[in-house]
Amino acid sequence: MASLTFAAVTKSFGPVRAVDGLDLSIRDGEFFVILGPSGAGKTTSLRLLAGLETPDHGKIFMDGRDVTGLHPAARDVAFVFQQYSLYPHLSVRDNIAFPLRAPGRRLPETEIAVKVAEVAALLHIESKLDSKATTLSGGEMQRVAIGRALVRQPQLFLMDEPLSSLDAKLREELRVELKRLQRRLGTTLVYVTHDQVEALTLADRIAVMEAGRIGQIGTPEHIYDRPETLAVARRLGSPPMNILTPAVLGPDSSHVPAATAHVAIRPEDVRVSVDALTPAGQVFRAIEHSLVTRILVAEQGDLEVRALVRADQPILPGQDIGITFPLAHCQFFDRSGNRISA
Ligand SMILES: Nc1ncnc2c1ncn2[C@@H]1O[C@H](COP(=O)(O)OP(=O)(O)OP(=O)(O)O)[C@@H](O)[C@H]1O
Ligand SMILES: [Mg+2]
Known part of the structure; x- marks a missing residue:
């Protein structure tokens, strides 16, 4: 396990600054x-x-130790790549067992068999253990790649979109x-996804x-509830947050902070009514x-709003409804997209 x-890590490829002064x-x-999103770094x-890359500037530490110039093999890291990289001539069984047979490790074969069976069951690829890697579907290859990382007990797991080519059901199950x-393992895991x-x-x-930069770091709850920028607000939430102008608040718009350019509200916080008494x-x-x-x-004209409504609220397309934006659930952002703290 490792912290x-x-x-201040920067890494460029030619003119592209893939990672830009990263502090994390x-x-x-x-x-x-x-x-x-794609291309974020x-x-x-x-x-x-x-x-696998060396920073142009800055340093990387593992457990307080400077590993910036350290060879990958010396870092004790198990990596699941975005493009699964299996040994095509080997069976699934041998692909998964591969790291356990590495020269420095050399577990007894009986122990290897147990570990391989364990991860194969976990990933639902038991029936494929004797197949050649080249005969697998994309989703199966991805699971074998995950399995090969899981059989080891490294200091650190790095996973790059490991579930992206699986169908929705399997993705949820493996998640x-x-x-x-x-x-259970308590191993530090850095997981990349869009x-x-x-x-x-x-x-x-x-x-x-x-x-190449970090917009915000925090617990899922914190980032969801208090996005620091409009960009972060837009990235989390399905359907996405409504981003409106203060004018939609009607009389309430006099209560928004002075510098407000954007009002954001989650679809679950929008109030929908179907009575006929709605103000115009x-x-x-x-x-x-x-x-x-x-x-x-x-x-409403050019304005489009998304709301989550109760299943028993009967609304037909084309119907007129009343929509309000409770001030307590609104979040305010300035012209540059930065949060205005209340
Ligand atoms: N080896 C490379 N040579 C040149 N440019 C690169 C290289 N690797 C990454 N880049 C560029 O650096 C930027 C960040 O790439 P990176 O692969 O880290 O993005 P990503 O967030 O993983 O995107 P995705 O979600 O599409 O995988 C991109 O503009 C990419 O084109
Ligand atoms: Mg990527």
């Missing part, structure tokens, strides 16, 4: 998720931790298993990354209402 620190501390035993950050396993659901359900803490300014036209997801999309 990790990035101290990850605690021993933490399930730490880096969440961000997530994989580069993991590769820097693994020693739960992964969380359970990490709890999927906010994974981030919110798996993480002890999340770092939201964009363009709050009347919206329902566009779409899904019974399954309970998401209502409504418009």
Whole structure:
């Protein structure tokens, strides 16, 4: 197990600053998720931790020890890559067992067989153990790659979108298993994803990354409830947060902080009413209402709003409804997209 620190780490590829002055501390035993869009610098950050890239500037510490120049093999890290890298000529069994047969380790074969069977069951690939890696589907290969990391007991797990090519059901199942396993092993795990659901359900803490920089670090609850920037606010939540202008608050708009340029409110906090007594300014036209997801999309001129409504609230597309934005649930951001603290 290990704690990790990035101290002012920068890594460029030609003109592209993939990681830009990254300062980040990850605690021993933490399930730490880096969440961000494509090109944010997530994989580069993991590769820097693994020693597969060297920073241009700054330092990386593991357990307080400077590992910036240390060879990957000396870091005791198990990595699940975004592009699964199996040994094609080996069977699934031998791919998973591979790290246990490494020269420095050499476990007895009986012990290896037990460990391989354990992770194969966990990942539902028991029936594939004797297949060649090249005959597997993408999702199966990904599970073998995860299995190969799990059989070891490293100081640190690094996982780069390990569930991305699995179907929704398996993804959810493995998400739960992964969380359970990490709890049990207590090994520090840094997990990269662009999927906010994974981030919110798996993480002890999340770092939201964009363009090589961290927008915010915190627990899922904290980041969801108090995003520091509009960019972070937009990244978390499904359906996404409504980002509106103060004018939609009607008479309440006189109560917003002076510098407010944007008012943000979660769909679950929007109030929807179907009575006929709604003041004109709050009347919206329902566009779409899904019974399954309970998401209502409504418009008023150019304005589009998403709200979560009760399943028993009968709303038809085209119907006029009343929508209000309770001030207590509104969050305020200035012209540059920074949170205005109340
Ligand atoms: N080896 C490389 N050579 C040149 N540019 C690179 C290299 N690796 C990464 N980059 C660039 O650095 C930036 C960050 O890349 P990175 O792979 O870290 O993003 P990411 O957040 O993992 O994205 P994705 O979600 O698409 O995997 C991108 O603009 C990418 O094109
Ligand atoms: Mg990547």
